[in-house]
Amino acid sequence: MSCFRCVGKTRQNNQTNHSSRRENHTNITSADKVKVDLNLSVNDKKEDESKHDQLSLDVKNLNLKDGVSGDGKVAKTFTFQELEAATGNFRSDCFVGEGGFGKVYKGNIQRINQVVAIKQLDPNGLQGIREFVVEVLTLSLADHLNLVKLLGFCAEGEQRLLVYEYMPLGSLENHLHDLSAGKKPLDWNTRMRIAAGAARGLEYLHDKMKPPVIYRDLKCSNILLGEDYNPKLSDFGLAKVGPIGDKTHVSTRVMGTYGYCAPDYAMTGQLTFKSDIYSFGVVLLELITGRKAIDHRKPAKEQNLVAWARPLFRDRRRFSEMVDPLLEGHYPVRGLYQALAIAAMCVQEQPNMRPVVADVVTALNYLASQKYDPQTHAIQRPRKSSSSSRGSSAGHRRVTSNDSETDRIGD
């Protein structure tokens, strides 16, 4: 079958140091069933003669094979042949982009008559297999308007592929930082709607899922946009079951993306729901400022978005310096203050000072409901011009416990 011409910008994500995903220390708790199962299934590489069938085993053990969760949601299994046919044998014009786990293709699967995104994992990467299983487990159990739908997977021989609903507008990163020439930047209302939708997706993971899940990889490139810019969180390979009972954190290897990773988690390996809130705050700051979480092209003091923003948070008169110049003054002053206040709370150093996701959702739902009309509002002018260079990035670095001191946030 022929595949569609792939929309969106083809992106080779060379900038991200994906190979630096490494385990430093893992403290297995009985509560963390997914993690326990994963450790059992992927740790012993040598003995793993049946590596090819390992995913089927993991999925089978968790009653997730082709029928998935108790409430009837279905993640189908697809044959490799089917996915080859869907993408014209993974033709280059179906290539959408590439991330840490492999290449992403647009395709059309005849059996389900649906346009899909197919993510092909590196079959030799151990981490890839682990993350593949977590992705299948997490998304199979999840069902929310603001989470990307996993339609199914393929685990044949060495091949590991994930099949998602296709998100026609690509990622938030494409719209915020990789804006192609002539493309209109996101307006204020759309930015607030995206922030509110992403927060609702996170709320579902934290507060509605059983067991609750810590996402660990919240960033602009993992917020995908559907028609009408409806945002959906994607990439759950790093997700962890949250602490239960009177536990406050999960001790684990430090993984995530440099610039988005909470400093407390980066330094201690203690993962909490508030680690996600920090990352969310960074995304919200990116939406407001148009700046990247990390941008090596900027002067030293401005390279880390949170470090740049912190002193500005303290001075209301300088808020207008923070807003994305691409908005050209089209934003509500009150809305800007409120959005910055939410972002500032989310990125606080002390995790217990950060709000819970339900409060973030309430605040952002309100903000998103306050429609700004550029026709009837005065254009805002910054008091001082801010450095506003936008363009292709120096990229995000994955951060792991084993990264060097200078790569650590908070150092």
Ligand SMILES: Nc1ncnc2c1ncn2[C@@H]1O[C@H](COP(=O)(O)OP(=O)(O)OP(=O)(O)O)[C@@H](O)[C@H]1O
């Ligand atoms: N379901 C989807 N629909 C449409 N495009 C998608 C879909 N999933 C991923 N993409 C696109 O494929 C590209 C690669 O995505 P991928 O998630 O593999 O990497 P990433 O998020 O850029 O990096 P990382 O590995 O650090 O998460 C991105 O440009 C993204 O926009």
Ligand SMILES: [Mg+2]
């Ligand atoms: Mg991604």
